[in-house]
Amino acid sequence: MKRGLAAVLVLALGALAQAPLKVGVVVSATGPAASLGIPERNTFLLLQELLSRQGGVGGRKVEFVLLDDASDTTQAVRNTRKLVEEGVVAVIGTTTTPASLGMIPVVAEAKVPMISLAASKDIIYPVDAQRYWVFKTPQTEELMARAIVADMAARGVRTVGYIGFNDAYGEGWARFFEAEAKAKGIQVVASERYNRTDTSVTGQVLRILARRPEAVLIGASGTPAVLPQRTLKERGYAGLIYQTHGVANPDFLRVGGKDVEGTLLPAGPILVAEQLPGSFPSKRVALDYIQRYEAKYGIGSYSTFGAHAWDAWLILRPALERALRKADPEKDLAAFRAALRDEIEATRGLVATHGIFTFSKEDHLGLRFEDAAVMVQVEGGRWKLIRTFR
């Protein structure tokens, strides 16, 4: 008993004496991507609280150095440089694809492992000399496009119209969706673009309606995704309307109201965690996250985006523990960062909120389609699970 107490004391003193492990975090807490970045930031604040209560990782305190990039690539790159100079062991972030792409050369040059929270496949594929250091947690457009096309094929849809953001998000979706659709013999009959600040999409919608597609996919995120859908409804469109997982937040339902009733979208399974069958592997982890998040920020406040940040930590935490056994960050930071990277890549079968992560030398996303995507429909102003792919 006494010896146990002494051991704890020694450990605690050791932890006090050692400087905390710094983990750099960049998120878009302000700017256009703030609706994604804010839940991510909140998640790290929550994690920081939990960690200080539990006493850190492997007997070491952990400190998140949280920086905001204002949804701006230049700012994200500057933040990353700053974090690297501060001696962080790894970088998590950032929220958007363009800014994440901008951070890659910085972390690669400094040889710091990075886990991005942005969607695009370009961030981690192909795994070349620079992307060797980069991992990510959110599903790619490619993976989600596959879910949509699978659902369309199951419903016998033959012709589809597409309208998406006139930026990297909309373009990425157009590219992957068209490729997936073609492979399944579904014809994309119209491909239109609009800006998130646009106040009217009448022209684009009329062009889509003139081609009479059986379904329309809207490649947009957040509340600006409501406008095309409302215009479609106003012009009397009666076919199926698909959205992307970029709309999976409560604000979309609030602004959309009855106009978005019946919308189909692919989503990470956490969006409908309590509706998942008991055998679904990520259900328990997802419910745990939701319960913790809502306890701090209020009922109904969680979103799938914050869960990507949670997943990043779920991956990093065991990797940190294993890397601590291999190298000491106090003595040789470079060696520790390299060891940490190898340990992240060695992650196998890690159950997280959005699926099961198994990284490999070629795959730095590590999500399997079957576990990471479900189809959801808006019903009575709520998300309803309609299909899993397991």
Added chain:
Amino acid sequence: MDATILGFLLLDGLQNGVVYGLLALALVLVFTVTRVILVPIGELMMFAPLSLVWLQSGKLPGTLGLALVLGVLWALLERGRGRALPLLGGAGLFLLFLLARGVAPLAYLAALLLVVYLGVSTYRVFFQPMREATVLALLIMAVGLHVAYQGLGLVFFGPEQFRPEPLLPGEATVGLSWQGVLVLAFALASVLALYLFFRRALFGKALLAAAENRLGARLCGIRPEEAGMVAFAIASLMAALSGLLLAPLINAAYFMGFMLGLKGFVAAILGGLLSYPVAFLGALLVAFFESFTSFYASAYKDALAFLLLVPALFYQSLRAKGVEE
């Protein structure tokens, strides 16, 4: 393209065009009287519906705090009896907001008055002290305010969009809701009101005189400071009203102002920042052009709309005499 699509596109262009037109008129008005290019007009427009949404859900919007801070600064800048006016106005506004929480008709009035108060105090605090500065310096100030107000909009109202209930629900004809008709009627009424104000009212004439020749107007007993305040008040009233009417149609968010303001600016440039009728027609032109490009080449819509600037600027450059006041 058939007749139905053409009709829809024209209606869509008209509805957007009158809004750009109102903003263009406000920009021309403010520019001629004060030489300020009012870049933050889009933000003033955005503050109105978002403050309304906040009031309707029973909360006090952050814009009220901003207005009160500017009001206090305004009072500090004034001397003597002039101090009472902004302070009384601010206190009245605060009381109105307390009363208007959750009371729909009062909330509209409160949102409107808030933006007018904000507009006038913005002029008094930021632009009037630099009234002798060059147009460029005033423009730099205006751009700075635009960035600051947009950022504050994000802080006050968050990143997502909001949609107030329309004043008049339902559709008038196919392709045009009653709310859209309301926007058109409002545009027509304000164009008429502005015309009457400038042609018939003594105050309007004084404003025109101040715009035409500042020194001459001063000699006739017109205070340019007062003229500037009135110009800002009218411009922010127009911005607030069009924002309130427009929000149910397009969803209000902190980022909505800039693009609308920019399109209004393009229209105002087409009118050389001087002519009201040409600015309004220019706005309609921009909107029709936009609605047709969104049908034919949606990816290039904004680029093409701003391309309209090139011939207008070319024309202006040929016409300009190269002397500033």
